[in-house]
Amino acid sequence: MRIAEHPVLEFRRESLHTFVFEGVEVEAFEGESLAAALWARGVRGLRRTSWGVLGPFCMIGYCSGCLVEVDGRRARACLEPSRPGLRVGMLGDYVPRPTGEQPGKAEELEVDVMVVGSGPAGLSAAIASGESGLEVHVFERHFRPGGQLLKQTHKFFGSGELFGGLRGFQIAERLVSRAKEVGVRIHTRAPVLGYFKEGFFAVSEGGRLLLVKPRAVVVSTGAVERLLPFPGNHLPGVMGAGAAQTLMNEYGVKPGERAVVVGAGNVGLIVSYQLLQAGVRVLAVVEVMPEIGGWLVHAAKIRRLGVPILTRHTVVRAEGSEQLERVAVAVVDERMEPLPGTEKVFDADLLLLAVGLTPESRLLAQMGARMVWSPELGGYVPYRSEYMETSVPGVYVAGDASGIEEATTAMLTGRVAGYSAAVRLLGPRRDLLEKREEALRLLREARKTPFSARVVRGLEKVVVRVAQ
Amino acid sequence: MRRWSCVWRSRGYLEVEELRSMGLVPPPERMERGPVAVAECVEEIPCDICAAVCRLGAVSVEGLRGRPRIDWDRCTGCGVCVGACPGQAMFVVSLAGGEGRVTLPYEFLPRLAPGMRVKLLGRRGEELGVGEVERVFEVNKTQVVTVKVPRELVMEVRAVWPL
Numbered sequence: 001m002r003i004a005e006h007p008v009l010e011f012r013r014e015s016l017h018t019f020v021f022e023g024v025e026v027e028a029f030e031g032e033s034l035a036a037a038l039w040a041r042g043v044r045g046l047r048r049t050s051w052g053v054l055g056p057f058c059m060i061g062y063c064s065g066c067l068v069e070v071d072g073r074r075a076r077a078c079l080e081p082s083r084p085g086l087r088v089g090m091l092g093d094y095v096p097r098p099t100g101e102q103p104g105k106a107e108e109l110e111v112d113v114m115v116v117g118s119g120p121a122g123l124s125a126a127i128a129s130g131e132s133g134l135e136v137h138v139f140e141r142h143f144r145p146g147g148q149l150l151k152q153t154h155k156f157f158g159s160g161e162l163f164g165g166l167r168g169f170q171i172a173e174r175l176v177s178r179a180k181e182v183g184v185r186i187h188t189r190a191p192v193l194g195y196f197k198e199g200f201f202a203v204s205e206g207g208r209l210l211l212v213k214p215r216a217v218v219v220s221t222g223a224v225e226r227l228l229p230f231p232g233n234h235l236p237g238v239m240g241a242g243a244a245q246t247l248m249n250e251y252g253v254k255p256g257e258r259a260v261v262v263g264a265g266n267v268g269l270i271v272s273y274q275l276l277q278a279g280v281r282v283l284a285v286v287e288v289m290p291e292i293g294g295w296l297v298h299a300a301k302i303r304r305l306g307v308p309i310l311t312r313h314t315v316v317r318a319e320g321s322e323q324l325e326r327v328a329v330a331v332v333d334e335r336m337e338p339l340p341g342t343e344k345v346f347d348a349d350l351l352l353l354a355v356g357l358t359p360e361s362r363l364l365a366q367m368g369a370r371m372v373w374s375p376e377l378g379g380y381v382p383y384r385s386e387y388m389e390t391s392v393p394g395v396y397v398a399g400d401a402s403g404i405e406e407a408t409t410a411m412l413t414g415r416v417a418g419y420s421a422a423v424r425l426l427g428p429r430r431d432l433l434e435k436r437e438e439a440l441r442l443l444r445e446a447r448k449t450p451f452s453a454r455v456v457r458g459l460e461k462v463v464v465r466v467a468q
Numbered sequence: 469m470r471r472w473s474c475v476w477r478s479r480g481y482l483e484v485e486e487l488r489s490m491g492l493v494p495p496p497e498r499m500e501r502g503p504v505a506v507a508e509c510v511e512e513i514p515c516d517i518c519a520a521v522c523r524l525g526a527v528s529v530e531g532l533r534g535r536p537r538i539d540w541d542r543c544t545g546c547g548v549c550v551g552a553c554p555g556q557a558m559f560v561v562s563l564a565g566g567e568g569r570v571t572l573p574y575e576f577l578p579r580l581a582p583g584m585r586v587k588l589l590g591r592r593g594e595e596l597g598v599g600e601v602e603r604v605f606e607v608n609k610t611q612v613v614t615v616k617v618p619r620e621l622v623m624e625v626r627a628v629w630p631l
Contacts, residue, residue, distance in 0.1 A: 042506035155554035157515035291477040297555030304627040306593025
């Protein structure tokens, strides 16, 4: 179902057309992903596997719950923009096989700075390098630039300098237009496939292979939502909180009617409020800890609208035949084990997991950057200098790929990385060094909150001091 | 730095008594004189939007992370901070003219307009009766709604919902 009217967002719905999914005509608007159009049509399961039907979990191209066949080619429905007349079908169990397609001749592209990912970190890095006078190319796998800012409808904390008071999607608009202003070239639908030791990156763009040879690289690939193990977690209707945000806030598609949210961190609290704005009933927010994890003000916003926050509770089971129908939760004891006899069952068609993120840093690992497991930063992250340079000279990291924080710090680490790339290529110009110092100062200030204490502890173990 | 551990973090909202003990509730005499802002923001959020938007200089935030403090003599209760606060933690209360009024943020449908009657909700979502919308303006798609409420409920009503 599509959201007809929204209190904060306006959805541009133009060029209505249809595509075919498993023999059924599906209506879609220009700029919608296949996954969004299918969800709006009421299609929940997109893949039939030997253990059941799967639906989308992440909606940003990482899980394979929406892997389908599009005109004979495998594609993730969440990354595929709808076009008239497409023939889409279910894939079944995934068996990699050659497609028989012959790639065209590879094209080579030499650039000053290559930025991988166009979220808050990548765009900020691109702007910093672009402003310095370098030729910057951003590569984004999605068909719209902006990353996860696009689906943030709440106003951001902060000060004016860091876009405080603006809504996330408004910040994305500003960053994209500023990047274009300073001459940054943003390639969309252009996933970076990997790095070759001869010094180039393979990028797939518009059906052709692009070999990008950069003089400096910023990896700002973001993060992936975590899954939680419990019976039934594969059922369509169980998804990451971010996936629901993609549906309702980017595409105006109602993710469900009755929701349970797991996790009372900022993501869980904010998504609950956004569900209410989209007209979805939020039956409960379930939190395993004795306290909420996010800011009190975000919790107060949903409590005053009658949403219960069940602390010391966890989800024990999701039930349903072809899609989610019920969610069972229970009280946990001191060891976080569910207590028998405390189960509550909710009739819900949507179960959102907001149980944390893990850095998407595989490109850096593949490039040979020295990585380390950091529980405080959410997973495998690269060692880096305080100027965001990894162990591979000229390769920088920024945003959640360097450790899970939030959008403001992502923009700041992006700025630091972008100026560092400029310093490497243009020399230690005073204006560049000053701007980088200012970004570092703001970063230190932003990390002084109680929430950042853990991140700061993690950073102490992965930031390597180097003489400049 | 340690994580705070407070009873309000297990329940997800602040009680009036807790706000009062932190010196955040204006005295009744001030509320009788006319509308005044209440900042229900007690954690160290790196944000100073409220201070930045107040043209009277009535809100101060120490550094970027201090708690906002309202100068009750300077504040005229205009409500701009109510619409600007990203945490929806700013409210305006008034007991002037013998009537209770609360100004609060609202981001739902239908859009509210003066004269409409709405459900009054308390801090934990409990229904506290029905009130009438008196005045509405907008700050970046957030409606700032002034609603008439019983005098004893000016510190209790924190949300409205369409009837």
